[in-house]
Amino acid sequence: MSAMLLNKEKWSEFIGKLSGKNLWAPAVQGEVKKYAPVAEGETVELDEGNTTVPPKALLFPQTETLYRFSTGKEELEFPGLDEEMVLLGVRPCDARAMALVENLFRWDFDDPYYLKRRELTTLIGLACNEPELNCFCPSVGGSPDSTEGLDILMTDLGESYLLETVTEKGKAIVEEMKDLLEEAPADALEQKEQLAKGAREKIRRGIDPEGIPEALPQLWEDPLWQRISAPCLGCGICTYLCPTCYCFDIQDEIEGSAGRRCRMWDSCMFAEYTKHTSGHNPRPTRRERTRNRINHKYSYFVDKFGVIACVGCGRCSTLCPVNIDLIDILRQVKAAQ
Amino acid sequence: MDLDKLRKTAAEVVSRDDVKYLIGWRRGTFGYRVAPHFIEDAAGVDELIFSPLCIANLANYLTLTEKLPVPRGQEADTRKVALLVKGCDSRAVAQLIVEKGIKREDVVVIGMPCPGMIDWKLLAERYPETDVAAEIGWKGEDFLLIRGEEEITIPRAEVLAEKCRLCRHPNPVLSDITIGEAVEPWAVAEDSGVAEIEAKEAAERWDYWEEQFSKCIRCYSCRNACPLCYCEDCILDRLDPIWVNRAVNFSENTAFHLARAFHLAGRCVECGECERVCPVGIPLGKLNRKLARTVREEYGFEPGLDPEAEPFQASFKPDDPEEFIL
Numbered sequence: 059m060s061a062m063l064l065n066k067e068k069w070s071e072f073i074g075k076l077s078g079k080n081l082w083a084p085a086v087q088g089e090v091k092k093y094a095p096v097a098e099g100e101t102v103e104l105d106e107g108n109t110t111v112p113p114k115a116l117l118f119p120q121t122e123t124l125y126r127f128s129t130g131k132e133e134l135e136f137p138g139l140d141e142e143m144v145l146l147g148v149r150p151c152d153a154r155a156m157a158l159v160e161n162l163f164r165w166d167f168d169d170p171y172y173l174k175r176r177e178l179t180t181l182i183g184l185a186c187n188e189p190e191l192n193c194f195c196p197s198v199g200g201s202p203d204s205t206e207g208l209d210i211l212m213t214d215l216g217e218s219y220l221l222e223t224v225t226e227k228g229k230a231i232v233e234e235m236k237d238l239l240e241e242a243p244a245d246a247l248e249q250k251e252q253l254a255k256g257a258r259e260k261i262r263r264g265i266d267p268e269g270i271p272e273a274l275p276q277l278w279e280d281p282l283w284q285r286i287s288a289p290c291l292g293c294g295i296c297t298y299l300c301p302t303c304y305c306f307d308i309q310d311e312i313e314g315s316a317g318r319r320c321r322m323w324d325s326c327m328f329a330e331y332t333k334h335t336s337g338h339n340p341r342p343t344r345r346e347r348t349r350n351r352i353n354h355k356y357s358y359f360v361d362k363f364g365v366i367a368c369v370g371c372g373r374c375s376t377l378c379p380v381n382i383d384l385i386d387i388l389r390q391v392k393a394a395q
Numbered sequence: 396m397d398l399d400k401l402r403k404t405a406a407e408v409v410s411r412d413d414v415k416y417l418i419g420w421r422r423g424t425f426g427y428r429v430a431p432h433f434i435e436d437a438a439g440v441d442e443l444i445f446s447p448l449c450i451a452n453l454a455n456y457l458t459l460t461e462k463l464p465v466p467r468g469q470e471a472d473t474r475k476v477a478l479l480v481k482g483c484d485s486r487a488v489a490q491l492i493v494e495k496g497i498k499r500e501d502v503v504v505i506g507m508p509c510p511g512m513i514d515w516k517l518l519a520e521r522y523p524e525t526d527v528a529a530e531i532g533w534k535g536e537d538f539l540l541i542r543g544e545e546e547i548t549i550p551r552a553e554v555l556a557e558k559c560r561l562c563r564h565p566n567p568v569l570s571d572i573t574i575g576e577a578v579e580p581w582a583v584a585e586d587s588g589v590a591e592i593e594a595k596e597a598a599e600r601w602d603y604w605e606e607q608f609s610k611c612i613r614c615y616s617c618r619n620a621c622p623l624c625y626c627e628d629c630i631l632d633r634l635d636p637i638w639v640n641r642a643v644n645f646s647e648n649t650a651f652h653l654a655r656a657f658h659l660a661g662r663c664v665e666c667g668e669c670e671r672v673c674p675v676g677i678p679l680g681k682l683n684r685k686l687a688r689t690v691r692e693e694y695g696f697e698p699g700l701d702p703e704a705e706p707f708q709a710s711f712k713p714d715d716p717e718e719f720i721l
Binding site for chain 2: 087088089090110111120121191192262263285288289291292293294295298299307309311320322323325328329330342343344375377379380381382383385386
C-alpha cells in the first residue's frame with residue numbers, strides 16, 4: 059500500500075482532473091446529503107458525517123432498466139453499461155457494505171448489472187475523523203479507517219489529504235494524479251494512525267455481537283419481537299437507506315406496444331413483500347417483518363456468507379421516525395438469550 | 396405537567412378489564428428521540444412520559460395495528476385501546492370516527508392539553524444530540540433542557556415545531572379523561588411556508604415541487620405515519636392494475652404525492668406527521684396545509700373537530716361555492 063500526500067492547495071486541481079471521469083461526491087441538497095455528480099469546473103467540499111442515501115444507490119440504482127422490449131421485435135434491447143464512475147468521499151462503512159453485498163450478487167448467479175457497475179467504479183474513500191452519534195462500525199468488524207471495498211483511502215490531515223492506495227484501480231488514479239501528489243512522509247502516516255485511533259475512541263455506541271447469530275433462531279417466538287415492532291410504521295426507511303440491504307422486485311412497465319423490464323428496491327418491511335398471489339401472507343404483521351430484518355442481517359447472512367450483514371453506519375437508528383434502534387434491539391436480543 | 400397524575404390514571408386505565416393496552420410515549424434510546432410506548436399492564440406506566448418531544452401522533456396505531464383473522468374456536472379480542480392524545484392527535488381520532496375507520500366505543504381517549512412541541516432537528520442544531528436520552532420539559536412559555544447538572548432554557552420561538560406554531564386547537568377536541576388544565580390557544584401568524592409558495596408564479600411552483608418530489612425515495616413513511624391514510628388496499632400497492640408504477644422518478648413520485656394530497660383534502664388534521672417522518676425533507680406539510688386552508692376558507696369546514704360531523708368529501712350543500720369550476 060503506497061501512501062501519497064495531496065496538499066489541499068491542489069484540491070481543486072485534483073477535483074478538476076477527476077471530474078472528467080464521471081465523478082460523484084456527497085453534496086448537501088436542502089436537508090439531505092447524498093451523492094451528486096460533479097460537473098467539470100465545480101469543486102467538492104468534503105466534511106464530516108455520512109450521506110442520508112448511501113452510495114449503494116449508484117451501483118444498485120433504486121430503479122434500473124434491465125432491458126427494453128416491443129411487440130413484433132424478437133431482440134431485446136439491453137442498456138449499455140460501459141461508463142466508468144469515480145465515487146469520492148465514500149465512508150469506510152459504505153465501502154465495506156459494497157464488499158459484503160457483492161457476496162449476494164456473486165452467489166448462485168453472477169448478476170451482470172451489479173458486477174459490471176462495480177467493476178467500472180473506483181471508490182475513493184474518506185476515513186472518519188469525527189464519527190457520528192450512532193456509528194458503531196467497530197462492533198461489527200469495521201473501523202473508521204477500514205479499507206475494505208475501497209480503491210483508495212483518503213484521510214484528512216488538516217492541511218493535506220493522505221492517500222493510501224489499496225487496489226490496482228486505485229494505483230491507476232494515483233499514477234494519473236502524480237504531478238499533484240508527493241510521497242507521504244513518515245510523520246503523516248503517524249498522524250493518520252493517531253486520527254484513526256482518536257476516531258475509534260470517539261465512537262459512543264456499540265454492542266458485542268458475540269452470540270447474537272446463534273441466539274436469534276432460539277428467540278423466534280420470543281415476546282421481544284412484539285415489543286420491538288409495536289411502534290414500527292412499516293415504512294422503508296431502515297431498509298432503503300441501509301447500505302447492505304439489497305432486496306429488489308422486478309416489474310414490467312408497458313406503454314402501448316413497447317415497454318421495459320426493470321428492477322427496483324424492495325423492502326422486507328412492506329406487507330406486499332411476502333404477499334402471495336392467493337392473498338396469504340406468511341409474514342402477516344410488522345412483528346414477523348421486523349424479526350426477519352434482524353435475522354437476515356445477524357443470522358441468515360452469517361450462515362450463508364460467514365459475516366454479519368451490517369456495517370454499523372447507524373442510519374437505521376438515526377433515521378427511524380419512531381426510535382426503533384438497532385443497537386437497542388441487539389441489546390434486547392442479548393438480554394433475552 | 397403532572398406526570399404522577401398521568402401515570403396513576405394510565406395505571407387505572409390499563410388495569411381495566413375492557414382495555415387491551417394503552418399507547419403513550421416513553422423516552423427514546425438516545426438524543427431527542429421519543430418512542431411510542433405500548434403498555435399492557437400497570438408496571439409499564441413507570442416509563443410513560445409527556446414532554447415537548449412527544450410530537451408523534453399515536454392515533455396512527457389505531458388503524459396501523461394489523462387485525463388478523465381469528466382462528467377457529469377463538470373469540471376476537473374486542474377490548475378497547477387507550478390512547479394519549481394532544482389537540483392535533485385528538486382531531487385525527489375524531490376524523491377516524493367520522494369516517495367510521497374506528498368506533499368511538501373502541502377507544503379510551505386520554506387528553507393531554509398541549510403547550511406546543513419541539514422540532515428536535517431545530518434543537519439539535521443548537522445543542523447536538525448525545526448518546527443519552529435528553530430530559531426536556533416546559534418552563535413557562537419556553538422549554539427547559541436538563542443535561543446532568545445543567546439546565547438550559549430554550550426560547551419557545553427558536554425550536555417550536557412549525558405545526559405547533561400554526562396550531563389553533565392545542566386542547567383535545569374529544570377525550571374520556573383529561574390530564575391537566577386546558578391551555579390558552581396562542582396567536583397564530585400567517586402560514587408563511589404556504590404563502591411563500593403561493594407567491595410564486597405557476598412555473599416556479601412547478602419547479603419547486605419537481606425538485607421536492609424528485610427527492611422522494613418512496614419509502615412510504617409519510618403514508619404509513621399518516622393517521623388518516625389507512626386504506627387496507629392502498630392504490631400504491633396494487634399490482635393489477637398498477638396505478639402507480641414502482642419506478643422511482645419524478646412522474647411516478649408526483650402521482651403518489653398528489654393522489655395522497657387529494658385524498659386528504661378535507662380530512663387532513665394538520666398533525667404534521669408526514670413531513671416529520673420524511674427522511675429526505677419533502678415539505679409535505681405545506682401541500683396538505685394548503686388544501687386544508689382551501690377547504691376551510693371556501694367551505695368553512697375543518698375536519699376532526701366534531702366526531703358527529705358529516706365527512707367533507709361526502710357532503711353537499713346547495714350553497715357550496717363553485718367559482719373554481721370551469
